[in-house]
Amino acid sequence: MSELSFTPMTADDFELFWPTFKAIVLEQHTYAIDPDINYQAAYTLWCEVPRTTFAVKDSAGELVGSYYLKANAAGPGDHVCNCGYMVTSAARGKGVARAMCEHSQEIAQMAGFEAMQFNAVVSTNEVAVALWQRLGFSIVGTVPKAYRHASLGRVDTHVMHKIL
Amino acid sequence: MSELSFTPMTADDFELFWPTFKAIVLEQHTYAIDPDINYQAAYTLWCEVPRTTFAVKDSAGELVGSYYLKANAAGPGDHVCNCGYMVTSAARGKGVARAMCEHSQEIAQMAGFEAMQFNAVVSTNEVAVALWQRLGFSIVGTVPKAYRHASLGRVDTHVMHKIL
Numbered sequence: 001m002s003e004l005s006f007t008p009m010t011a012d013d014f015e016l017f018w019p020t021f022k023a024i025v026l027e028q029h030t031y032a033i034d035p036d037i038n039y040q041a042a043y044t045l046w047c048e049v050p051r052t053t054f055a056v057k058d059s060a061g062e063l064v065g066s067y068y069l070k071a072n073a074a075g076p077g078d079h080v081c082n083c084g085y086m087v088t089s090a091a092r093g094k095g096v097a098r099a100m101c102e103h104s105q106e107i108a109q110m111a112g113f114e115a116m117q118f119n120a121v122v123s124t125n126e127v128a129v130a131l132w133q134r135l136g137f138s139i140v141g142t143v144p145k146a147y148r149h150a151s152l153g154r155v156d157t158h159v160m161h162k163i164l
Numbered sequence: 165m166s167e168l169s170f171t172p173m174t175a176d177d178f179e180l181f182w183p184t185f186k187a188i189v190l191e192q193h194t195y196a197i198d199p200d201i202n203y204q205a206a207y208t209l210w211c212e213v214p215r216t217t218f219a220v221k222d223s224a225g226e227l228v229g230s231y232y233l234k235a236n237a238a239g240p241g242d243h244v245c246n247c248g249y250m251v252t253s254a255a256r257g258k259g260v261a262r263a264m265c266e267h268s269q270e271i272a273q274m275a276g277f278e279a280m281q282f283n284a285v286v287s288t289n290e291v292a293v294a295l296w297q298r299l300g301f302s303i304v305g306t307v308p309k310a311y312r313h314a315s316l317g318r319v320d321t322h323v324m325h326k327i328l
Contacts, residue, residue, distance in 0.1 A: 031240075032242075073310075075201075076195075076199075078196075115310070141304050141323045142304060163309075
């Protein structure tokens with residue numbers, strides 16, 4: 001997908017993003033977020049707790065996704081960052097996740113982070129695991145049965161990591 | 165160490181615990197916590213964010229340590245818990261950490277948690293790594309250079325895990 005724009009997420013952007021966020025957490029296939037989370041708590045989690053959050057739009061100005069970037073830990077762990085990415089259902093399979101991950105690595109490097117870590121990539125989310133691997137991430141750990149997948153039950157999660 | 169008492173941590177207990185907490189985070193050998201954290205933020209982190217926090221005292225009523233217990237993730241990840249343990253300098257080497265970890269596993273099981281996960285055990289903290297292993301935890305992942313140790317520089321962290 002060419003001509004994506006990345007802009008700091010506004011409250012208006014989050015309103016457009018909320019149905020995507022809500023559908024993804026309700027599905028319970030990928031994110032360890034309370035499926036009953038309300039709008040304000042979701043806004044705090046996605047837009048206020050992180051260091052920065054981007055809205056991603058296509059050339060027509062349609063929101064296609066969003067991601068956040070934050071330190072993965074505090075103090076002596078704050079040289080490693082963490083990101084979360086979500087793509088709207090209409091924009092899936094068009095390279096938006098790849099574009100967001102590449103953008104986030106550039107932003108992270110500019111912010112001085114030395115590495116990026118994903119703490120709990122659900123192992124059955126094979127598309128994501130394969131994409132992160134193609135983008136240079138390694139599986140550095142696997143936690144047994146750490147995610148209650150809505151249809152598959154307890155499945156493993158991967159810790160994935162890339163030196164930037 | 166026999167005859168330890170475990171009680172829900174009060175604000176007065178935290179005042180007694182603060183010098184221990186402050187020394188441990190200033191040392192930057194074990195915890196990924198901002199070494200400049202202030203009293204109120206530390207209280208929030210240790211006593212308010214977790215599900216429960218215990219003060220541990222010896223038979224003379226002296227505070228010897230504290231630990232917290234919380235879900236390690238939200239929603240479909242909230243069947244796995246996480247704990248953090250700190251021992252006062254005067255009480256080190258007397259089995260307090262072991263006693264706290266054993267107590268926390270009992271409390272976690274009673275609360276319905278299925279597993280316990282430590283996200284970032286600093287690999288050079290060999291006493292802790294060995295103790296957790298003796299208590300049944302496995303190293304399920306190792307993140308390269310994820311901790312800036314005050315004297316050793318960037319060192320690996322382990323993800324450790326035990327099914328309860």
